[in-house]
Amino acid sequence: MKNIVNPFIVSGKIDPEYFCDRVDESARLIKSLTNGNNLVLISPRRMGKTGLINYCYDMEPIFSHYHTIFIDILHTTSLREFTFLFGKSIYESILPLGQKVMTSFVNTLKSLSGKFSFDFVTQMPTFNLELGDITRPALTLDEIFSYLEHAGKPCIVAFDEFQQIANYPEKNIEALLRTHVQQASNTHFIFAGSEYHIMQEMFMSSARPFYNSADTLELRAIDIEVYTRFVIDLMNRTGRSVSPELVQAVYRLYRGNTYAMQKTFNELYSLLGEGDIATFDMLFTAINNVIDSKEPMFREQLSNIPDKQKPLLYAVAQDGEAERITSVKFIKEHALPSASAVQYATTQLLASGVLTKLAGKYSLNDPFFALWINRLYGSKSLRQQLKNNP
Secondary structure, three states: OOOOOOOOOOOOOOOHHHOOOOHHHHHHHHHHHHOOOOEEEEOOOOOOHHHHHHHHHOOOOOOOOOEEEEEEOOOOOOHHHHHHHHHHHHHHHHHHHOHHHHHHHHHHOOOOHHHOEEOOOOOOEEOOOOHHHOOOHHHHHHHHHHHHHOOOOOEEEEEEOHHHHHHOOOOOHHHHHHHHHHHOOOEEEEEEEOOHHHHHHHHHOOOOOOOOOOEEEEOOOOOHHHHHHHHHHHHHHOOOEOOHHHHHHHHHHHOOOHHHHHHHHHHHHHHOOOOOEOOHHHHHHHHHHHHHHHHHHHHHHHHOOOHHHHHHHHHHHHHOOEOOOOOHHHHHHOOOOOHHHHHHHHHHHHHOOOEEEEOOEEEEOOHHHHHHHHHHHOOOOHHHHHHHOO
16 A cells, blocks of 8 residues: 555545546446447436546556546636637646647647637646637637547547536527437547436436437445445554444435545544554544534525525425425425425525435435534434434
């Protein structure tokens, strides 16, 4: 094991020795792309989509024969922003390949060629463009796809949070992108998304342009036994100990959410010295430390949620997972105003990304946000949730 401060990595790329499982998922992703298909990758947010894609990208020698490009479009709000980020991501991915490749890229983007500048020392073009330089995004997008078509090696492009394009104000964005994807022979695509209902509609409805255009892979929670062994092994390899019962209590608390589990064990690890054995009291402290560190953000997030949506938010947070939320039983149990009010709040909270829906069950996208809300308004303490989660 390399000398590392904390083996429970929560940001950046993860070396294979710190990457948990996903053997079957990796094999399916690689098989699909290397056999000339596109892939839809769907999972709840923070379940490990980005980590899986980067993990596969780094596999040698499988993807060494490809240009691999990763683009997170979650915060884009228009075709212009999408195009800008697309071009910038390609530029950054090919930067190490030298002047010839960079010059080819710049020359292909004729609509922007006058905007590029050159480093006088390296004589390399520099991507110092601003968003306002993209004046004709559809044309620039054509040029970007043209570059990919004539790149020296085949390309794989991953769009993370792809469902975001459904919110762009421009019309027919899906049809525009579908045309480019359909015509691409040198590039294959990963369409990753965390809003299950939107991604499902986009790729599985016969009325939508991307219908039946890609293989589908749903990323579920890692098996509880597999994750338990993973945590125990990392702890043991660094002279620390943790019981299977404690690991599984964390797993059940977050229902297998990869990021939340990793973040919790990252914090717990920081409380342990070599030779120490983790206890439930230490785990309780670790989780509260994480929640405390995020509290200013959570207060701001909650203040931006309209009052009419908050009762449903609190109800779902209290249950952890909720289904049949417009039923008389659910409404009565949580003292909600009416089925129509719940339906409206659900639509708004899903659209804002606060809630997510998977297999008919609703939950908060961020498990720590749910725990923080329960700490303020819930009937069950964190200790009770850790001890009593079935």
